[in-house]
Amino acid sequence: MxxxxxxxxxxxxxxxxxxxxxxxxxxxxxxxxxxxxxxxxxxxxxxxxxAQCPAGILSAGNPQCLPPDAPGWKRGVPVAQEAQRPHWSSRWGAIAVDGLNSMVGTAATQKTQAAAEREAMRGCTIKGGRDCKVSLAYRDRCVALAWGADFYIAASAIDADEASAVALRGCGRSTTDYSECVRPEWQR
Incomplete structure (x- = not known):
């Protein structure tokens, strides 16, 4: 009234x-x-x-009216930046092979798959490979490479012994030519 x-x-x-x-x-x-x-x-x-903001526009104690989708705001309350929590960060490895010239390039502990593949290709090319191709990229695992008479086997598994066993079984050999494990890193 x-x-x-x-x-x-x-x-x-x-x-x-x-x-x-x-x-x-x-x-x-x-x-x-x-x-x-x-x-x-x-x-x-x-x-x-x-002095009011239009419907759907938040002020939240701010002298300016803010749209509901403004960055850093959630339901009219400023969103505090969360502190970076410690976490496990995955790591990548890769093997690049030039099968005709028996050249191998490897990479381990890279932050991305692309970085691991690039590093493996670079390593293969530096060693003289002319037809290098990424044979295997792996994350947070172990890998083994074994050469047969005119072929190679690259295998990945949860541990080095299992990866070596798979590669050697495929080649019929008793030793691997390369093995490596890449584990996630604890980030603070």
Missing amino acids: LLRSDNARLFRCALIGLSGAELQTGLADRRWADETNTRHLPFLCADAVL
């Missing part, structure tokens, strides 16, 4: 949108103002203005 003084305040605020002639007429008709105080009209309704 609006009181008479509230109606008057709302009327004064509504007059701000009127043209100069309409404003003078409106004020004279209501006997609210004379010629001397119309210049103060914008201040007449200052007490009736509410």
Whole structure:
């Protein structure tokens, strides 16, 4: 329910949108103002203005209205940056082979598969390989490589003994030419 003084305040605020002639007429008709105080009209309704953000826009104590999807804000509350928690970070390894020239390039403990493959290819090429291809990329595992008469076997497993056993079984040999384990690293 609006009181008479509230109606008057709302009327004064509504007059701000009127043209100069309409404003003078409106004020004279209501006997609210004379010629001397119309210049103060914008201040007449200052007490009736509410500073609110539009629906769906959050202020959360901030002097500016923020859209609901603003970065760093969640339901009107600033989101604190979470401290980096310690975690296991995967590591990658790769083997690149030039089967025609018997050249091998390897990589271990790389942060990404692409980095491991690049490093293995570079190693194979530096050793003289002309037709190097990534034979195997692996993450957080062990690998073994064994050469047969005119072929090679690269195998990956959870531990070095198992990887070597698989590679040797495929080649019919008793020793591997390369083995490596890549384990995740603890990040603080």
